[in-house]
Amino acid sequence: MNFTCYIVDDDPDAVDLLQEYIGQTEGLDLVGSSLSPVTALQEITREDAPDITFIDVDMRVMNGIELAGLVNLYTNVVFTTAFPEYALQAFEKAAYDYILKPINYERFYRSIQNIRHKMKKAWRGNSLAPDEFFNIKSELKERMVKVKTAEVIYVEGAGNYIIIHTERNEKHMTYLKMKEIEHHLPRQLFARVHRSFIVNMNHVEIIERNRIKLVNDQELVMGDYYKKRFLDIMDGRLIKTDRKP
Incomplete structure (x- = not known):
């Protein structure tokens, strides 16, 4: 930690x-x-x-x-x-x-x-389990929205708000800080990659240099501070060969 x-x-x-x-x-x-x-x-x-x-x-x-x-x-x-x-x-x-x-x-x-x-x-x-859900208050008053944890592709910071992007092409905006949502998401599934982005690692398709491509074709830039930890996690899931190149 x-x-x-x-x-x-x-x-x-x-x-x-x-x-x-x-x-x-x-x-x-x-x-x-x-x-x-x-x-x-x-x-x-x-x-x-x-x-x-x-x-x-x-x-x-x-x-x-x-x-x-x-x-x-x-x-x-x-x-x-x-x-x-x-x-x-x-x-x-x-x-x-x-x-x-x-x-x-x-x-x-x-x-x-x-x-x-x-x-x-x-x-x-x-922290939630990967198969659970959480509720948020939407930008519309008196409205609560249910979000399935596994369906979240990434979370985006937007000033005093966050935007949650899901598999269903939905965007949910709510009055939360990035640290608040980060502490409630399962750490085995989500990683902070930038001060403004948290990604669901199951939805990462390509990592190249300092960029990440997600399943919805969205490309995100990795921040220098968060990059090493994220790459260490992903490298830990890399299948490697014992053969010499």
């Missing part, structure tokens, strides 16, 4: 230490950091928000507790601080963990393992 990470701390040495820990931990990818909580707020509250954000509590302009209250719907917050007295406030902001400085690697690694365990349970509980 891979996680993207972001660091918010006005101490450059603290940022450097967490960067080092993230870099040496398998399954973690650092996508950004900031010494300013205001800058971090702008970078985190986006569609491609990081999975985990490490936030220092004691910062100027905006403290970490305030920042967490603004970003915790987008990302999973881990507080890093030298002040134990803020722990209660931190967990009121639905923080995943509260790590006291100075941070050693053993404590950092234990926190990541706990997060992996919690998120795996959450995804397992929310």
Whole structure:
């Protein structure tokens, strides 16, 4: 299970230490950091928000507790601080963990393992089976639409909405974020290939360079960040010969 990470701390040495820990931990990818909580707020509250954000509590302009209250719907917050007295406030902001400085690697690694365990349970509980269905509210008020999971070809991000494309040439638009639908789709069947696209791997016909052709003749571009994971999954299903070319 891979996680993207972001660091918010006005101490450059603290940022450097967490960067080092993230870099040496398998399954973690650092996508950004900031010494300013205001800058971090702008970078985190986006569609491609990081999975985990490490936030220092004691910062100027905006403290970490305030920042967490603004970003915790987008990302999973881990507080890093030298002040134990803020722990209660931190967990009121639905923080995943509260790590006291100075941070050693053993404590950092234990926190990541706990997060992996919690998120795996959450995804397992929310994720649908490939043969199930889900309901969405359509763009028309008071209308609920049933969508069969296996019939979804791909999901497209459209600002504050998503568009679900199905085998029946239907397009269902609903007010959801890409991360919200991604966490409810079965991970053995669906993969994120771009910040704006999630594909049903059963409906992928051709992969060539950075492009994917689907069964409905739609061609999608793979984003650099998501490309490796998707290709690793598809390569795992490749039938290979033992013969030398």
